[in-house]
Amino acid sequence: MQKVGITALVPPELVYLTGNVPVDLNNFVPYTEYYPRHKLCAWTAIWRDIVISRRIVEKVIVVAGGDCHNSLVDGQKIEMHGVPAHYFFYPFDGSEKLLAEECGKLVEFLGGARCPDAFKFVDEVKRAGKKIDGLRSIGRVAAKHAFEFMIKLSDLGGSPENMLKMAKAVEEAELSHLPRVALLGVPPIYRDFHEVAEKSGLHIVFDELPFEFLRLGGLDFSEVVRSYATYTFARPLAYRMDFLKQELARRKIDGIIHYTQYACHHVLEDDVLRRELPYPFLTVQGDLPGTTPAQIRLRLEAFAEMLGMR
Numbered sequence: 229m230q231k232v233g234i235t236a237l238v239p240p241e242l243v244y245l246t247g248n249v250p251v252d253l254n255n256f257v258p259y260t261e262y263y264p265r266h267k268l269c270a271w272t273a274i275w276r277d278i279v280i281s282r283r284i285v286e287k288v289i290v291v292a293g294g295d296c297h298n299s300l301v302d303g304q305k306i307e308m309h310g311v312p313a314h315y316f317f318y319p320f321d322g323s324e325k326l327l328a329e330e331c332g333k334l335v336e337f338l339g340g341a342r343c344p345d346a347f348k349f350v351d352e353v354k355r356a357g358k359k360i361d362g363l364r365s366i367g368r369v370a371a372k373h374a375f376e377f378m379i380k381l382s383d384l385g386g387s388p389e390n391m392l393k394m395a396k397a398v399e400e401a402e403l404s405h406l407p408r409v410a411l412l413g414v415p416p417i418y419r420d421f422h423e424v425a426e427k428s429g430l431h432i433v434f435d436e437l438p439f440e441f442l443r444l445g446g447l448d449f450s451e452v453v454r455s456y457a458t459y460t461f462a463r464p465l466a467y468r469m470d471f472l473k474q475e476l477a478r479r480k481i482d483g484i485i486h487y488t489q490y491a492c493h494h495v496l497e498d499d500v501l502r503r504e505l506p507y508p509f510l511t512v513q514g515d516l517p518g519t520t521p522a523q524i525r526l527r528l529e530a531f532a533e534m535l536g537m538r
């Protein structure tokens with residue numbers, strides 16, 4: 229069993245299937261106080277330096293086509309420092325045939341299928357996540373708790389057993405009186421963002437990327453391929469917009485917060501989201517990890533006040 233770093237969403241079902249443990253390298257970043265020297269986006273630069281200097285994983289899966297383009301370069305830098313890397317590509321057109329080939333190569337790189345129970349236990353954790361997400365959507369679980377659970381669905385926090393315990397420990401809350409907002413884009417690099425939003429008077433009822441991690445229906449290899457072929461962040465913008473329009477209407481949101489990361493290509497999507505999604509809209513941008521800056525706190529409070537007056 230080896231620890232396998234993943235730079236973005238890779239089906240955890242397949243990594244566990246090979247008897248290895250996925251480690252989502254992004255999940256370290258908000259908790260660091262480290263400022264990398266050579267960087268565009270802080271996320272990729274920080275996990276690159278952590279893996280090179282601390283060797284926290286034995287191998288890396290670099291998602292090289294799909295949701296993040298900066299990863300391709302920083303992933304190669306890791307490989308140049310002697311950590312074996314495999315490059316995983318999501319087909320832009322959602323081709324299941326191509327994705328099946330990619331998934332097959334991934335399983336082969338990790339040593340082949342050895343743990344057929346993986347599909348079942350990953351599914352069990354994801355179903356717990358779906359329940360938490362549903363409760364958060366109706367204001368009965370704080371966004372902070374739902375986010376903390378769902379962001380771990382990319383790697384199951386390295387322990388499906390702990391995730392099930394964590395699901396049982398999620399406390400109920402009563403937040404249905406607050407304006408309902410969707411948080412779109414990549415997750416904020418500020419570790420307390422959801423807590424700050426709630427203190428500012430907003431209930432985040434939808435986290436776009438963590439919700440993508442939830443994708444269910446992966447009880448065998450073919451089902452996993454079918455499910456991940458619809459990963460919206462790896463597909464054309466029009467595909468993602470169609471999904472968002474339906475999901476945001478279903479969640480009856482009052483407004484949108486679009487989090488953008490400095491030097492991330494997803495910044496360029498802001499005008500498309502504003503044009504396509506007809507809701508009050510707030511764009512915030514972060515760069516380095518830490519706690520939410522005062523200026524963003526003030527903007528969240530003003531947004532909450534504005535939504536509360538409608």
Ligand code: SF4
Pocket residue numbers: 269270271272295296297298299414489491492493494
């Ligand atoms: S914020 Fe953008 S550039 Fe940075 S890791 Fe995420 S997708 Fe890649």
